[in-house]
Amino acid sequence: MKELAYLNKYFYKYRWKLIPGVLFVIISNYFGILPAKVIREAFDLVKENIDLYRLYDGFDRQDLVYQVFGSSLLFFGFVVLVLALLRGIFLFFMRQTIILTSRHIEYDLKNEIYNHYQQLDFAFFRKNNTGDMMNRATEDVNQVRNYLGPAIMYAINTVVLSIMVIYAMYDVNPKLATYSLLPIPILSVIILFVNKIINQRSEKIQRQLSVLSSFVQETFSGIRVIKTYTREQQKMDVFAKESNLYNKVSLDLVRVQAIFFPLIIFLIGFSTIITVYVGGIEVNNGTITAGNIAEFILYVNQLTFPAMSLAWVTSLFQRAAASQKRINEFLKTRSEIPDGQIAEPLQGNITVKNLSFTYPETGIKAIDNLSFHIAKGKTLAIIGKTGSGKSTLANLLLRMYDADSGTVYYDDKPVQQLQTESLRAQIGFVPQQVFLFSDTIANNIAFGMDTLVMDKAEQAAKDAAVYENIVGFENGFLTAIGERGITLSGGQKQRVSIARALIKDPEILIFDDCLSAVDTKTEEEILRNLGRIMKDKTTIFIAHRISTIKNADHILVLDDGKIIEEGTHEELLAKGGDYFELHEKQLLESD
Numbered sequence: 001m002k003e004l005a006y007l008n009k010y011f012y013k014y015r016w017k018l019i020p021g022v023l024f025v026i027i028s029n030y031f032g033i034l035p036a037k038v039i040r041e042a043f044d045l046v047k048e049n050i051d052l053y054r055l056y057d058g059f060d061r062q063d064l065v066y067q068v069f070g071s072s073l074l075f076f077g078f079v080v081l082v083l084a085l086l087r088g089i090f091l092f093f094m095r096q097t098i099i100l101t102s103r104h105i106e107y108d109l110k111n112e113i114y115n116h117y118q119q120l121d122f123a124f125f126r127k128n129n130t131g132d133m134m135n136r137a138t139e140d141v142n143q144v145r146n147y148l149g150p151a152i153m154y155a156i157n158t159v160v161l162s163i164m165v166i167y168a169m170y171d172v173n174p175k176l177a178t179y180s181l182l183p184i185p186i187l188s189v190i191i192l193f194v195n196k197i198i199n200q201r202s203e204k205i206q207r208q209l210s211v212l213s214s215f216v217q218e219t220f221s222g223i224r225v226i227k228t229y230t231r232e233q234q235k236m237d238v239f240a241k242e243s244n245l246y247n248k249v250s251l252d253l254v255r256v257q258a259i260f261f262p263l264i265i266f267l268i269g270f271s272t273i274i275t276v277y278v279g280g281i282e283v284n285n286g287t288i289t290a291g292n293i294a295e296f297i298l299y300v301n302q303l304t305f306p307a308m309s310l311a312w313v314t315s316l317f318q319r320a321a322a323s324q325k326r327i328n329e330f331l332k333t334r335s336e337i338p339d340g341q342i343a344e345p346l347q348g349n350i351t352v353k354n355l356s357f358t359y360p361e362t363g364i365k366a367i368d369n370l371s372f373h374i375a376k377g378k379t380l381a382i383i384g385k386t387g388s389g390k391s392t393l394a395n396l397l398l399r400m401y402d403a404d405s406g407t408v409y410y411d412d413k414p415v416q417q418l419q420t421e422s423l424r425a426q427i428g429f430v431p432q433q434v435f436l437f438s439d440t441i442a443n444n445i446a447f448g449m450d451t452l453v454m455d456k457a458e459q460a461a462k463d464a465a466v467y468e469n470i471v472g473f474e475n476g477f478l479t480a481i482g483e484r485g486i487t488l489s490g491g492q493k494q495r496v497s498i499a500r501a502l503i504k505d506p507e508i509l510i511f512d513d514c515l516s517a518v519d520t521k522t523e524e525e526i527l528r529n530l531g532r533i534m535k536d537k538t539t540i541f542i543a544h545r546i547s548t549i550k551n552a553d554h555i556l557v558l559d560d561g562k563i564i565e566e567g568t569h570e571e572l573l574a575k576g577g578d579y580f581e582l583h584e585k586q587l588l589e590s591d
């Protein structure tokens, strides 16, 4: 439960909505129990008036008694109606304050979680899957909102109503009150017990629902592969199996619930019988009136709600605590990359000294004691087999991770001292895996900019050699691209991704194998354009194809995270080593 204490800051923030909310709960309950007293008066009046009516039997006045009696009853009816109306009004205010506050807090909490996710480092996103992160920001927040709104509202309601009703009962007749209340503790114990079973079964449903939705999500994401391999029937069978399981656990819950409500009604009915029986004896003894029995029956019935909501509220509290614990786990996670202070414009000199990095999850040493230097305005190329550590190096340059040892220096300043936001804003990075948002092409190109300047987007598209393709579409730059840009070809997507980096006009550009899906002619065009744009700027090319990098000022050949050869294209060819072999192989392939 201490996990929920995290939310206290929000209670404080919205205190001027919550405090009136609590007052409204009290007032609405007060108007809720008053009708019982009015009905008692009405009952007693009925009895007295019947006696009086009989007394005047045969007299003229009997009609008058009848009329007075009729209008008094009407009056009592009217009072009950007004009280119900007042109760309704305050219930409305209660919901308007407490439930509304819970929605405000839900909104704040979702924003807090979302903003926190954005600040976390790559390592966090590597460790946690998207489904789990989304669940915590949606389903768990929902559970917490149930605590903030309904649970708190009904908890206060239950306590206030129980105190008021029990007080009113003992005020009338302690003996009758004790007898009438006897089944209530039994009721509460049964409810708590049944509720535990309901909770366990609800959790099972929740888990199964999660399995089912993950399955459906994955199936639809991979629908093309499923259709290509004609695995629809197999997927349908798996879905039917999981769905049946969901059905079974849901029915298990319905069965318990089916016993639950009749049981409560039975115990309340039992309590009513005791009230009538003991009340009848007391009326006979003259200690209470017949009206008191009617009043008590109403009280007992009013206690049904607190008895039921007690268990429900307890389970809401428990679920919210479990959810808040999961939310807190993420909110308390701090980025493992402490931010630096320096936010100066970069010149473009990069030095890497004895850099090593091992992925903690797999223990794979991706970068092993790497050192090199690129002067401002020069082009460095990195080539190597798959898995040789090229992408890891790019991520280290962007400070997505911190190295285990060694450092990257920008203009002689260690990367740790630079403000990551400023660093990344000055680097144009084209990742190996293109990701385009479900938006227009223009907005995708201008993604890194605060505003979309069409001329700049068009120029970037020209430089990335994708302009002709874009204007060929019916809506040109305003063409919407679906999830992950499915309307574009692989090569077009890569070029849009390049344009996204170029529009920033950065001092440093890093291309991570982003020309792999582009034909050699287009590649040459892009490289020519880059030569012009990046004339005085620093460029790092990561590539598999020698054609991409042969004009670079310096080439590093990586293997197993280490530099095995380095030099210019000509120098490396002259060495006759791995680079030369690769060159020969690629020449043969292109022939």
Ligand SMILES: Nc1ncnc2c1ncn2[C@@H]1O[C@H](COP(=O)(O)OP(=O)(O)OP(=O)(O)O)[C@@H](O)[C@H]1O
Pocket (backbone or CB within 6 Å): 126, 359, 361, 362, 364, 365, 366, 384, 385, 386, 387, 388, 389, 390, 391, 392, 393, 432, 513
């Ligand atoms: N997130 C990760 N967690 C654990 N290990 C990883 C992770 N990413 C990469 N690796 C491992 O680190 C090594 C280097 O991977 P990296 O992606 O840097 O290679 P690469 O040279 O870019 O390969 P490619 O040319 O195929 O893109 C590989 O052995 C890979 O399995």
